[in-house]
Amino acid sequence: MNHLDFLLEGEAILVTDAFNRRYFSGIEHEEGVVIITRSKTVYFADLRSYDILEQKTKNSLVTPMVMKSFESIKEYLASKNARKLYIDYQSISVAEYKRYKKTGIKVVDGSKLIGKIRQVKSSLELENIKTACDIAQKAFYMTLPYIKAGVTERAVKNRLVNAMKKLGAEGESFSTIVAFGKNTAVPHHETGDTKLKRNQPILIDWGCKVNGYCSDITRTFFYGKPNAEFENTFNLVAKANLVAQNKIKEGTSCKKADSYARNYFKSFGVDEYFTHSLGHGLGLEIHEKPFLSPKGKGSISKSVPFTIEPGLYYKDKFGIRIENTVVLTENGVISLTGDGRKLLII
Ligand SMILES: [Mn+2]
Missing domain, CATH: 3.40.350.10 (Creatinase/prolidase N-terminal domain)
Known part of the structure; x- marks a missing residue:
């Protein structure tokens, strides 16, 4: 209360x-x-x-x-x-x-x-969000060994959702996105029956609820051997994610927060491929204030959990998004969902 x-x-x-x-x-x-x-x-x-x-x-x-x-x-x-x-x-x-x-x-x-x-969340609310983040991450690692050639997006989704429930989550915080190959280029891809092939990227955007409170993570990783273009793009997104996390401080406006990642992409001439906003607050609802976007209102203050989720999407090729649930503390922005900025190859 x-x-x-x-x-x-x-x-x-x-x-x-x-x-x-x-x-x-x-x-x-x-x-x-x-x-x-x-x-x-x-x-x-x-x-x-x-x-x-x-x-x-x-x-x-x-x-x-x-x-x-x-x-x-x-x-x-x-x-x-x-x-x-x-x-x-x-x-x-x-x-x-x-x-x-x-x-x-x-x-x-x-x-x-x-x-x-x-x-602005109370410590109890933040605890719930943190637990939801921990469960989501653990479930991801439980699901990884299952991801092999021939598995469908839907099967991976079901496995991940069941793992979260086994670990004590009430359920998904939104409908989990699992995308293989060029489906990763669609930011809100609808999980389907596409089968995984060797040498394809995988994007999973998921989260769960604990006592009503949400978590939200996206990981993009690779099955097989990525080419240089994929690796370079991954590193750009990872750096944009890091720049935003490091620069956001108490009082940073939502617009400014978004611009940290957007301007980083701009300096490499790829900002047109960052087709959504940087992030959003979350709590009982998966999308809450503050909204970190070019048109976002308000600013970031302490004990406000939100996501940082830059991405680059190349139609019919691949897309990369790295999303963490973070919170602003005395010691700056800390991630509740780990790092995700080193390319995972399975
Ligand atoms: Mn999100």
Whole structure:
């Protein structure tokens, strides 16, 4: 549970979105409304799911409450003398908005505030992300011996996902991408039935969830003997990844962060082949603020986990991406997913 002691008396945050409810209450529940005030967090649920919710809140600081109708929320807000209500405008309907507005309480858009709160992680949240990173990495090494000529992308994906589950993950944090040969040149390739042949590159982009928290890694490696062009390109991507990791500091804007890798590629005349943004924050959702891109808003601060994932893609030839989940600490940006910048040949 995340305390919001910066909220003033008379202010409240009301969230309905599933990720936001889980974030602010620490409880995963199928439905409901969470209201956070300076001193208290309450979780309203329908009578049908209230008993389950009551069980879930037993060892937490969250107070479960029954929502009989909209009046229940109205009464609660009145009892808290709420005068200003932050609501995530991105997750309510116009009808709901109008209903809250009618209560006479000043309703304001809380989406920016909520996004800002969610991007900085508590030590507990970071622990979960770190465990998710460790499991994803271990699962990768468990899967490697299985990758041989004739194996399909799908088979490798299933093996990797099962390994993560065996190691205690709840599941994938997004649908795992396994790409062989020229499929690696498609950044969001859909894992299919392509079989691996000798002397082909392999790209795997995967991650898992632990207590709801995500990890995200990409490794590009080679089955057989890579040619010089592949090796040189790999080294460029590896260096871009390192440059970005070393240069990002407290307060670096998202735009600037992206430009570190992009300008490095530019100095070799290959920036046009870096066709996506440098990275993204992650937490309960695989893509969260901050977004490290040429148009990204905001900046990087401590305890914000995000990805660094430069890549170069040559259509019908090959693509290379090296992605780590990282976090900014007192000692600079550290990777939670190891290095990945030395070409692995299997
Ligand atoms: Mn990613």
